[in-house]
Amino acid sequence: MSAPDPGIYISPSQMYDEVKTLTQTVSRIETKVDGFITEAKDIRADVADHENRIRALESGRWPLPAFGALTGLGGAVAGAVALFVR
Secondary structure (H helix, E strand, O other): OOOOOOOOOOOHHHHHHHHHHHHHHHHHHHHHHHHHHHHHHHHHHHHHHHHHHHHHHHHHOOHHHHHHHHHHHHHHHHHHHHHHHO
């Protein structure tokens, strides 16, 4: 019969070193996540700005189709007048 496995012994100093390393790693990750959150806020602000600018451009274009329709109508009236005046 074999002797039972004694297992693995981790000394308190090894445990302290591992916890210290883990703390540093979590701190670095937290710093990166904070950076991502800041960038996401900047991106949201940029998207809102672009949305406002696009809306302004779209609202400025509405007279163009109306102007085209009125010009076409004016041309048709002028043609009809020229046709019937002769």
